[in-house]
Amino acid sequence: MNLPPIDWHAIAPELVLTAAACLVLVVDLFLPDEAKWIAMPLSAAGLFGTLAAVVSLLGAERVTLAGSFEVNDFALLFKALFCVIGLIILALSLDYFRDGRYHQGEFYFLLLCALLGGVVMASARDLISIFIAIETISIPGIVMAALRKGDVRSNEGSLKFFLFSVLSSALMLYGMSLIYGVTGSTNVDEINQVLPQQHEGLVAVSVFFVVIGFAFKVSAVPFHFWAPDTYEGSPPPVAAFLASASKIGGFVGLLVLMFRAFPAVAEQWRPAFAVLAALTMTVGNLIALRQQHIIRLLAYSGVAQSGYMLVGFALIGANADTNSQAFKATVIYIVIYGLMDLGAFAAAISFARRGGTYFISDYSGLWNRSPALAGLMAAFLLSLAGVPPLAGAWAKLFVFLASIEAQVYWLAVVMGVNAVIAAWYYLAVVKRMFFDVPEVSEPIETPYLLRAAMGLAVLALVASFVYPRLVTDLADRSVLESRGADVELSSP
Amino acid sequence: MPEGYFGQYFTIAIFIVAGVVLVLGTFALAKLLSPFQPHTEKLTTYESGIDPIGTGWSQANVRYYIFALLFVIFDVEAIFLFPWAVVFERLGTQAFVEMVIFIGILTLALLYAIKKKVLEWL
Secondary structure, eight states, X not given: OOOOOOXXXXXXXXXXXXXXXXXXXXXXHHXXXXXXXXXXXXXXXXXXXXXXXXXXXXXXXXXETTTTEEESHHHHHHHHHHHHHHHHHXXXXXXXXXXXXXXXXXXXXXXXXXXXXXXXXXXXXXXXXXXXXXHHXXXXXHHHHTOSTTOHHHHHHHHHHHHHHHHHHHHHHHHHHHHHHHHSOOBHHHHHHHGGGSOHHHHHHHHHHHHHHHHHHTTOTTSOTHHHHHHHHSOHHHHHHIIIIIHHHHHHHHHHXXXXXXXXXXXXXXXXXXXXXXXXXXXXXXXXXXXXXXXXXXXHHHHHHHHHHHHGGGGOOSOHHHHHHHHHHHHHHHHHHHHHHHHHHHHHHHHHHTTOOSBGXXXXXXXXXXXXXXXXXXXHHHHHHTOTTSHHHHHHHHHHHHHHHTTOHHHHHXXXXXXXXXXXXXXXXXXXXXXXXXXXXXXXXXXHHHHHHHHHHHHHHHHXXXXXXXXXXXXHTOHHHHHHHTSOOOOO | OOOSTTHHHHHHHHHHHHHHHHHHXXXXXXXXXXXXXXXXXXXXXXXXXXXXXXXXXXXXXTTHHHHHHHHHHHHHXXXXXXXXXXXXXXXXXXXXXXHXXXXXXXXXXXXXXXXXXXXXXX
């Protein structure tokens, strides 16, 4: 008996990140209290190492671990995105956790573990590895949400997140076990080959459960209740993590499953995604209109943004061209969303770190107190709203065009209407920062690391705006798409 | 079975109804079929056959939960160790190295527990 050979280079990013996480945990144990912050540069070094391993794999097409682990452009794009998100979150957290003396070493260790889940998720092509990856993202997330031990809101948010997460995992596992029962395989490609000939009813039920499980993870309406409370209660850098990396992890899993494992039965689940997308956009935006707290505002706006990302799933059909366009649009949206949302969180944290609060009423006249911070915040919010010269506009445009191309006009209309609703609350914050009279006039000095974090987010956004082919090309050449979209669809 | 777009969702509806009926049905059946003849011994709390002492609200020391957590870690380790041990001779060095790494990472958890002084009983 031989073990399947392992392509060590292909899993190098995961190995580096695992080693870094273990190292951070051990080093933290031996550091005196006042030197605990050293865990942060150590974690950053680990993430740079992971990024280097990802870069060394560029252009590679490898499959290892018995077909459950695949390295290609799609995987590498998301691995790199998780590393960049991790670096930005590290920059956001140093100040916060050092000054607050919250479990610093544990936080960095847990963050690296969660990012490891994301990096694995980008390559997972098997029900079991997808499940393990999503849990590796969620479970450290639950603990991190509770790090402010003395705060009731932190405990409440974490407990809600835990309960919803466990419930969604149970549903997802149930669906996956049914799929294994029907197809006899856990590999996405094998499932795709066998699926069309199996019992329609059972397949519908199992896909339904898997979709509900992921809908919880990406906080799609009506499974979004945990998100605003958890984001508000968690330490803000953790909220930034949950809104970006955690959600992106869920979407990557969903992309792999829907475009690669289940496209042959798309007739069954497509209408569910259309309803989910329309509901998520509309409800998220409508509730966001009433928010007074910037984190809650970003939470509901994040729910609404999930809706736009779900549109791509509702467009998959018999035409390979429209499928590939929907796939590409969704990938671009996810990448750009992750960066701009993180940027907005970074700006909110910078403001709150230096005398401000998280209440939107305190943003009055920020322009007079710190033009740079107000400008950056405005840029991130307008990008989230999809105002043309910013990267967010590209993201919305691609999804919009994809739905026109697939002739699903009603979703395009819903998106258009929602863009208008969303503009209202984003612009309300911008108006407050630029035109209202400030109550306090002292200027705000932003810490250097937070500047670096926002700078990195802006840089990545500008790069994807000036040269969008950077992202589209990677999405374009991905193996996922070419294999997933060519499959014949069963007739309804 | 109904066909078409939404026809397939009918299956899901049947599934949900079946799930609810199954649970409620079992409870109802138990209620109907089981004999009910209470006396003192039957109504006392079952505590492994011993007469129960004190109230049902006796509190366990919160420190036990750390031990429970550590127990889970090494319990899971054992689950992976047994099948590995059975085929160990045929798997060779690679499997051995892999298991050493696996146990090594778990040992970090123990090291963490020791350094955080959770193994000391005050």
